[in-house]
Amino acid sequence: MKKILFLTLTLVTFGLAPAFAQFGPRGGAQGPHFGGALDQLFGEHKTFSAVMEFQTSGQSGENVILPGKLSFDGGKSRFEMNLSEAQGTKMPASALAQMKAMGMDSIITITRPDLKLTYLVYPGLNSYAAMPQSDSSAGADAADFKVETAELGKETVAGHDCVKNKVTVTDKDGAKHESTVWNATDLKNFPVKIVTGEQGQNATMRFKNISFDQPAASLFETPAGFTKYDNVQTMMQTEMMKHLGGAMGQQ
16 A cells, blocks of 8 residues: 555656647647647648657756657557656656556657647556647647748758758748758658747657658547546546555555
């Protein structure tokens, strides 16, 4: 029982339970927030998959790096990651071991701008949380955005000759989103590196092993038979209480 209580305290202290439910460069150990203005940075590339590394600042100001696999299709996205591969979270090894034992280390985030929903899926728990997207531009058409590009120079990124661009995306409400994008000339100008920021905080995305084949539609659906929750906190509390009850029953 003490181990379960320690894990609960760790999740609260390090902000991992709510942080991994959120997307975008808004602080904490978060994954990428697709939909809306960010989608415009991929230009003509509407379907692809890649290994992606997402880097942002943690709650204590340290760099947090989240590697994972990204699938993207017409605004829908799926990001698969494992907490054991994350860097910079400062999570105690004992807490990570307990999360793995409880099935909480593997996380899949599915973004559905067409439904204005984000699904946070825990395969090890056979559960997921469905959360409304707060981004007002989620699900907007490309025609709702104005994209302006200014070349900054040429650089090589991960072996790819790239054009470095400053890209400004203006949404229909007039809000501007500025990013620096490295477009690989040998990959039909695919952005192999993106640095973007919101509210004064930068986030960096790097892509490799890129495929332009269309991902299977099933990747963007929630798994059949999984238990649905309305938020991550309730899911975590319910699953932890199950383990807590089991631990007490063994005493």
